[in-house]
Amino acid sequence: MTVIALTGAAGRLGGYLREALAKRADKVILTDRVSPEGLRANEEFRQAELDDYDAVHAALAGADVVLHFGAIADEAPWDEIWGPNFVGARNVWEAAHQHGIRRVIYASSIHAVGMYPRTQRIGVDTPHYPDSFYGLSKCFAENLGRLYWEKRGIESVMLRIYSCAQPNNERSLGVWLSPRDLVQLVEKSLDCPIVGCSVVYGVSANSRCPVSNEGAKFLGYEPVDNAEEFAPEILAAAKPDPSDKAQLHHGNVFATGDLGVSAVALMGRAEDGEG
Structure with missing residues (x-):
């Protein structure tokens, strides 16, 4: 693997990944609406709007593998989310097929299964249960990736990322994904010899983790960070x-929010990495 393409490269998760990718690849193609800093x-x-197939096709030329992290990372009205999240996913997989790219690693989200109750521990084979248009876009892309695996042989790893935000509430103690573990998860998804079309949850080794990666152990992902270190301070202030x-x-x-209404605004803070 000598050339890695990263969509959403100007986003915060892309920023967490760039250094590690640059160390392992001969070339890293960064694509987004705007250029990230400090190349x-x-x-x-390579600038590209995800809903522009010709631009996406040109941006992925020469890549051996694609990390598809570009999208609207929040709930949004249907007309706004359709292009980047739905059409954009199709454009990435179709361009990958046309270029002979062998694997797509996709930043999916817990919101593909977000309607399940927190008291239910869910695994990588849990059926889709989206909680929003945003979650539905993740279900669509996961199913699209499986279709391209079955029909066209493009492998995919669907990273159902929970939250890469700094833990600051009780929920985050179970769902945190540290930047270091995000990098490891992506590297394991790159290095695993055969992945087919697989799902893995993007969470650290949290003592209170509400999801199971038992069905994705073949990837070799062994998170090292635990949000429990933040528990005393968070629980002392929790209500x-x-x-x-x-x-x-x-x-x-x-x-619980209405369809099309920003969930980030409802939370009052950016849930960095919620998808």
Whole structure:
């Protein structure tokens, strides 16, 4: 593997990954709507809107593998989310097929299964249960990736990322994905010899983790960080509200907010990495 393409390269998760990717690849193609800062010697920026197939096709030319991290990472009105999240996913997989790219690693999300109750521990084979248009876009892309695997032989790893935000509430103690573990998860997804079309949850080794990666052990992902180190401070200030329906779902406010309404705004902070 000598050339890695990264969509959504100007986003925060892309920023977490760039250094590690630059160290392992001869060339890293960075694509986004705007150029990320501080390009390294072996990084090349190619501007593209995800819903523009010709631009995506040109951006992925020469890549051996694609990390598809570009999307609207929040709930949004249907007309806004359709292009980047739905059409964009199709464009990435079709361009990968046309270029002979062998593997797509996709930043999916817990919101593909966000309507399940938090009291239910869910695994990698749990059926889709989206909590929003955003979650539905992740279900679509996961199914699209499986279709391209079955019909065209493109392998995929679907990373159902929970939250890469700094833990600051009770929920985050179970669902945190540290930047270091994100890098490891991506590297394991790159290095595993055969992945077919696989799902893995993007979570660290949290003592309170509400999901199971038992069915994805073949990837070799062994997270090292644990949000429990933040527990004393967070729990001392916590005010659990059993009547808050958002706290009863894996998808939090994505599961209880109205369709098309920003969940990030409802939370009052950016859930970096919620998808």
